Amino acid sequence: MTHLASLSRAAALACAAAFCAPAQAQPVYSGWLCCTMRVSGDWISDINYTGNGTRLIQAGTPVQITGHGRYRVHITIKGEPYRLGNDYSRDLDDAQFTERYIVRTDPAKALARWPQKVQEAIRTARVRVGMTREQVIMALGYPVSSENPALDTDAWRYWLGSFEEYQVHFNAAGKVREVSGAPGTLARVLMR
Template identity: 55%
Template sequence: MDNNARRNGLCTLGLIALLAAGGAFAQDRFDGYLCCNMRSDGSWISDSNYAENGKRVIPAGTPVKVTGYGRYRVKVEIDGERQAIGNDYSRDLDNAGFARRYVVVEDPKPTIAGWPPKVREAVQRSKVTPGMTRAQVLASLGYPISSENPDLDADLWRYWLDSFSEFQLHFDAKGRVSGITTDPSTQNRVWTP
């Protein structure tokens, strides 16, 4: 086999691999709903979900269209606006798994509507109240960063309100929020007794 034939063969294999990868990405494009309250600066939603000034909360259950993928990001369309959900701190998840974590097929709004009034109010305000289940905390605050919280059945979840304001949620044996550990300022911003 001469060099030209070998190059053509390799180019063909590369093209087949590229088309197969493109097909895999095309399969992961789907419509769904935000799993949880997420904060956006207008174009970027980080998995850290920081509550920095200028960020608006996009409520759980908002319709979302997954349009593609980039390096550590899922490209989406929300209310006609292009956004990216950035996998900034949960890189143990691949793009497809990361996308399916935040964009769910079933609308969570009917489930949220069935929760007790105090829990619904906490979720609407992106806060936590004692007695919330893990699912209710996820709807309100989003997922805790997977690199710091590899086990969602753990008794403690670590969150960050911003780069310097960590808070830890404690769950009892029944999987309900039993307390919070943080500084008073952060507690006032995230906790509803």
Template identity: 50%
Template sequence: MLLRSLAGAALLGTLSLAAHAQETFDGFLCCNLRTDGSWMSDANYAESGKRVVPAGTPVRVTGYGRQRVLVEINGGKQAIGNDYSRDLDLPTFARRWVVKDDPNVKIASYPPKIREAIKSARITKGMTREQVAMAVGWPITSENPNLDVALWRMWISSFGGYSVMFDKAGKVTGVDTDPQTKVLVYVD
């Protein structure tokens, strides 16, 4: 009986992985994401040696691994790690970062100051939540379970936290952090 239960559990696990493996699709990066060449984390830290892969970059989701979405970008293999948003299942996590519509169409319609902030992977006053995400990535759900709040807690490094403050209309009013981090994440 125990053996049958274990075999059943293993089969369910295999079926679950098979279901994830079937959910491949093409899209675009929703946001600027930092990579070391093979790994992009939902924390999106700006560590030394990482480069920004711009919002709107064409992406193909090719499969799923343990807490990661496997993607192909410009012919190279990458993984987007679900390091801090594990309350999201992998298909939902994948669709958060890889979107159907090219964000560059929206970005082109924004005022020059907001376009430049997104291009430089920084935040500026007056941005919407979606524009902040395009610039610096979505906040991790472990600290931000609700995106409609007045404050998002974000990170540029494991020690460089900052808070993005929004007004009642959902526009950025400023960033609260130390001066060194502020220079890296905010432009006036």
């Protein structure tokens, strides 16, 4: 066998090994839901739309990850199966997405230290002027990364539905200074 032929064979084997290598397994662990999320049937989407038949699952709810699928994390909550969908944050890999929504430290501990009005806003998936970024995430979920590539900006875009956008604006100290949007949308998300 010539030197060139052996190099070609070696390259072909290396290439085949790369394509045939088993996929990297995603972590399976127990944790807590990072934030108050809306569920429709068994589907929890990162966009966190509201609608007919949606209900809230509270931040700090214990969660068991049971597996991963294409742009989704399979979980159980109180023994019931759910799918957490990465619908609008697909620039995040599976591990980043999973770790964003299923946290390893119970957020209920932080929640218990905050004022009652902030706790109420978080439980009802609403926002108040003066809340911190952490509190907004706990109340509304993460702003989807397709529209909010950086979390350190002064405004985050959210939606209640396809045509119900609103924006949370932060001051230099990282606290909510204003929430903007259509009056009907604001009535459903802004707690005074």
